[in-house]
Amino acid sequence: MTRAFNFSAGPAALPEPVLRQVQEELLEWRGERASVMEVSHRGKAFVACAAEAERDLRELAGVPDDYAVLFLQGGATLLAALLPMNLAGPEAGADYVLTGHWGEKALDNARVSLRARVAASAKADGYDHVPDPAGWDLDPDAAYVHITSNETIHGVEFRQVPDTGDVPLVVDASSNLLSEPLDVRRFGVIYGGAQKNLGPSGLAVAIVRRDLLGRHGRLLPPIFELLNQVKNDSMFNTPPTFAWYVLGLVLKWMKAEGGLAALGERNRRKAERLYAVIDGSGGFYRNPVRPEARSRMNVPFTLPDPALDPVFLKEAEAASLVGLKGHRAVGGMRASIYNAMPEAGVAALADFMADFARRHG
Amino acid sequence: MTRAFNFSAGPAALPEPVLRQVQEELLEWRGERASVMEVSHRGKAFVACAAEAERDLRELAGVPDDYAVLFLQGGATLLAALLPMNLAGPEAGADYVLTGHWGEKALDNARVSLRARVAASAKADGYDHVPDPAGWDLDPDAAYVHITSNETIHGVEFRQVPDTGDVPLVVDASSNLLSEPLDVRRFGVIYGGAQKNLGPSGLAVAIVRRDLLGRHGRLLPPIFELLNQVKNDSMFNTPPTFAWYVLGLVLKWMKAEGGLAALGERNRRKAERLYAVIDGSGGFYRNPVRPEARSRMNVPFTLPDPALDPVFLKEAEAASLVGLKGHRAVGGMRASIYNAMPEAGVAALADFMADFARRHG
Incomplete structure (x- = not known):
């Protein structure tokens, strides 16, 4: 057997050198005479490892000191529920901009906790674009504005950070986090x-402007209180x-x-290559997203006949x-091409797609 | 280097054959041409792996069909907060029996959600025993009674399942789950x-009587609703x-x-061996817990002088x-001897302790 090019949407491909290092040191890690899985999270070795990860993330993304970096369980979905109760009281408003499935889910998880409303939505158009920020129905008194910077299922990505003035911007960046340079100060x-x-499933990252936490005035179970994780370096619990x-x-x-500049360039090239095959296929492949909002991370596309789908998958x-x-919500194919997908993988897919279209078109 | 005997309280030692298998198949798993970390949780291979784990757990523990088995993120602490809101409405009562640190934490995480109260506590005695159930101040109308079956820090373990009549018993069994046979029907x-x-950190297991869920009458964020995880085979989110x-x-x-019978016997022998060294040390080692409540999993003990602690640790x-x-809450030493700790490791520790006492006593 050999490893394949893996276009899974998540859990997704990891860099092979990382996997080889994990394999190499799986039974004995950093002189601990134990696996990294077996050592106490409060021991010197793991605390140092955890702090290194935070330092590297801060360096890569340019995270200022007035932002906390959290490493948490529960995934983006749990955070979609916890953030509303951590950022404002129950009477506060929050504006949600919907550009796909995950924005809807974030809204569902916020509704119970505050007055969440839809400020803009591309649902009526089948989530094929990002609504023009000039037309967003924003409440200037809202506690925050929530967007999903890349919609993994619909393949829709914000290519510009919207300006929400003094209202903090809260972004679910699950599927494009650290895939290109970003200006953290634009976000709450x-x-x-x-x-x-960034890694395996079972871990979520949150970069939070510190002053936004602890002002909600609610009684929360301590484990729901994100400030407790900030104060305990994300080790409030194991x-x-x-x-x-x-x-x-x-x-x-x-x-x-x-770093992010080089990865961002590479990710741009990878996406351009696939969209070029789609757009150059004479309609054999179709991607429904308007060009200016096409995702660099997830490239969904359909074939001319769903009966060809299993043939495509088998040959691929x-x-x-x-x-x-x-x-299943949109059908067809999806190529997820995150940081760890090499350009050679995208080239192989592009060549395969062109060849498949020639043979079946 | 060689692997040491690892008495960490958790994350803790894993069976070495398991680690070797993980290492062996880290880059290519089950013909997937990818690491298990890289494949979709909704793909056939991982779904089969997940279902196998549930089947094996049900077989090992004898879990009846009217109990759901959940595999979740967030740890026992998140469940300590989610269970109260999933099991009853805000006006309901819940009785907590405190035998150590983790029982207190569970209570802290429940208070916001319902009328949680202390039905019995060993706090005044420094958590050195399990209060006699005959003396518990139970509310017959409580939604549930909560216990911590093994207190990892204080080394106090319930050696019998208390009878709470028709009131469901909810047990945080984080540190003795599947360490001996159990009768699931005694628990809610x-x-x-x-x-x-059972494994690495980042995963919690819940065995839940199905009829207890979904009757709370609250509006919860969907990701808080455990019934959603039941309906989605613990894949409501990634x-x-x-x-x-x-x-x-x-x-x-x-x-x-x-299975659990053999592991339970082995765990009993391991604990007996360490307590025999402590009790036979002429007062050199001390364990403060009353013998009938001593934990088989976590054996805390002190030396005659805290100045000896660093010497003990270095020589060990x-x-x-x-x-x-x-x-740090109780000081001294703690030997955690879960399923994966072999009897040879306990024997080595017992011999070392006896020798250390001879040399320093």
Whole structure:
């Protein structure tokens, strides 16, 4: 057997050098005479490993000191429920901009906790674009504005950070976090699951402007209070140590690859290559998203006849291209091309797609 | 380097054959041409792996069909907050029996959600025993009674399941889950973090009588609603796939070792051996817990003089015995001897302790 190019939407491909290091030191880690999975999260070795990951993330993303960086369990979905109760009281308003499935879910998880409302939505158009911010129905008194910077299922990505004035912008960046340079100061909260660009599933990252926490005036169970995680370096309870460790290795790999600028360029090239095949296929492949909002991370596309889908998947697997089946909500195919997907993988997929279209078109 | 005997309280030692298998198949798992960390949780291979783990857990513990088995993120602490809101409405009462630190924490995380009260507590005695159930101040109308079956810090374990009549018994079994046979029918909910007896951190297990869920009458964020996890086989959101996979391997190892009866016998022998050294040390080592409530999993003990603590730890490490430093709340030492700690490790520690006492007594 050999490893395939894995286009899974998440959990997703990890950098092979990271996996090799994990394999190498799986039974004995850093002189601990134990696996990293077996050592106390409060021991010197793991505390140092955890702090390194935070330092590397701060360096890669340019996170200012007045932002906390949290490593948490529960995924982006749990944070979608916890953030509303941590950012404001029950009478506060919050504006949600919907550009796909995950924005809807975030709204569902916020409704109970405050007056969440839809400020803009592309649902009526099948989530094929990002609504023009000039037309958003924003409440200037809202506690925050929530967006999903990349919709993993619909393949819709914000290519510009909207200006929400003094109202903090809260972004679920699960599927494009650290895939290109960003200006953290434009955001109140950036959060996301690790399992796309950053590591295995079971770990979420949150970058939170410190002054936004602890002002909600609610009685919360202590484990819901994000300020407790800030005060305890994300160890208010036992953290997912292995996932945190792997994320730390991925961050070091990202630095070695040249950081977010280099990764961003590479990710742009990868996406352009696939969209060029789609747009150059004479309508054989179709991607419904308006060009200016097409995701650099998740490229959904359909074939001319759904009966061809299983043929495409089978031939792709034979060509060592796996994880291409689209989400059931939109059908067709989806190529997820996060940081760890090499350009060679995208090139192989592009060549395969062009060849498949020639043979079946 | 060689691996040491690791007495860490959690994350804790894993069976070495499990670690070797993880290492072996880390880059290519089950013909997927990808790491288990990289495959979709909704793909056939991982769904099969997840279902196998549930089947093995049900077989090992004898879980009846009218109980759901959940694999969740957030640890026992998150469940300590979510269970109260899932089991009853805000006007309901719930009785908490406190035998140590974790019972207090569970109560703290319940108070906001319902009328949680202390039905019995050993706090005034420094948590050195389990209060006699005959003296518990139980409310017959309570939604549930909550106990912590093993207190990891104080080393206090329930050796009998208390009879709470028609009121469901909810037990945080984080540190003795599946360490001996149990009668699931005696419980309404059994929950706990995996990182002691069952796997890496970042995964919690809950065994829940199905009829107890969905009757609370609250509006909850969907991700707080445990019934959503039941309906979606613990994949209402992306699960911690790697931790789930490792837990599955640990369960198979447990079956190969003879199941809970054999492990329970072995665990009993291991604990007896350490307590025999402590009690036979002429007062050199002391364990403050009353004999009938001494934990089989966590054996805390003190030396005659705290100045000896660093000497003990240093010599123990030189003898390949690691992770013995006690929790700061009680001081001294703690030997955590979960399922994966072999009898040879306990024998080595017992011999070291006896020798150390001879040399320093």
